[in-house]
Amino acid sequence: MSSRRIIVVGGGAAGFFAAITCAETAPDAEVTILERSSQFLSKVRISGGGRCNVTHACFDPQELTARFPRGAGALLAPFKMFPASDTVAWFESRGVKLKAERDGRIFPVSDSSQTIIDCLLHAAKGAKVRLVLNCGVKRATKRVQNGFELTLSKSRPTPPRNEPDAQREPLKGIAEERRGAAPRPEAVPFGKDDGEQSGNEKLTCDRLLLATGGCRTAAAGQLSTSLGHTFVPPVPSLFTFHVENPWLRELAGISVETVEASVPDARLRERGALLLTHWGLSGPVILRLSAWGARTLHGMNYRFPLHLHWLPGLDAESISAGLDARRQTQPARLIIHSPISPLPARLWEQLALAAGIARDTRWAGLSRAGRHRLVQQLMRTEFQVTGKSLNKEEFVTCGGVRLSEVNFKTMESRICPGLYFAGELLDIDGLTGGFNFQAAWTTGWIAGRAMARRPGSRQA
């Protein structure tokens, strides 16, 4: 029997990174990942539109933390230990070629998340991590004589879709054992020497890592709370805004490179690209507002006024001067047909109409009052947000295990020795752009290294 038995609950980005790091650092330790679903790394698969935005080309730890609405302070030391450059090196040293796009997002050159999945599965197999699918942990208790006892929940294994061999293999091992079939020798990590177990429903381990991902409800954080931790109530982050406005909907599909969007009631203000959609507003600037304001906007039940400045950087005076110049240079042109750069023509037309400019008004006929209304419209179009959009699955959850209860030098619980955390289960969430995976890799790596240490050896 191995001197150390380490169980990682959750076969996502953080769980894999931790398990691989731990098994590579301590080859004598027995490291197992338990995944309740029938697939490992399912979020990695769908991430980045199927391309997996692995991390971000932001190599300064302090700067990196500024992309985290929650967790910035706690992540500074971890990002010094395992920064984004280490993530790039980690994957590239394992044969994954990565590329940075102009906005800093880093993807595999293959533009396929399968490359990342294959790499992680291959690394886990190479490090002899035991991979178990269809094996949820429903209860975890601290044992009197040290370590943990886990109660498993059964789920019927479903054949994985077109998975590579590494992913199919564990189904034949533990999963078959759980169905009553004879297990293959190398796939019998539990039960045989645990004595107290029956039907493989209970497992014991010396160290336990919870890497179960973002929770939609507080109840989903039950494993951590049952071991004494506080769970900051989860609310969605990174969502789009629902706006009921007829002219806006007609413009679905149009994007504007830079706008300034603000929610005065929540004191939120962001700049960035905006996308007009069938249901309202999306794009990086909206996602950033939703992340920074996740809890406040939840408190407002996602109903609030939103202001858009379509020409950020320009004040009323310079916009007015631009309109006057048009009056001089193009007096006979219809206002609605001569957009101000860089606004798309159809958007300009709707903004002019919304400012009360008649369709047949020419620049020469723009009154002082009309010019004032147009300037106001360009600087402060107000929309009433009436909800958050259900366009996509929410990307990320704000909330999770309270950060002050975790030692970020090791990712070990300050409340329950031997218990570790990594990934989105923590009250950490980042903006879009590869930051959430970076937090998962970093916290997973640190937890993996710490769990690999021999009991009694000095820890940070």
Ligand SMILES: Cc1cc2nc3c(=O)[nH]c(=O)nc-3n(C[C@H](O)[C@H](O)[C@H](O)COP(=O)(O)OP(=O)(O)OC[C@H]3O[C@@H](n4cnc5c(N)ncnc54)[C@H](O)[C@@H]3O)c2cc1C
């Ligand atoms: C559509 C979408 C696209 C995204 N794109 C990106 C992107 O491009 N870049 C980026 O940085 N971030 C992206 N994210 C966010 C990113 O996927 C997550 O932050 C990241 O996956 C978190 O990793 P994790 O390992 O903590 O959790 P998860 O990846 O959620 O993994 C947790 C695992 O634990 C398992 N589990 C849960 N409870 C139990 C239990 N009791 N027993 C056993 N197993 C359990 C779950 O089934 C799951 O497989 C995206 C998210 C979504 C939803």
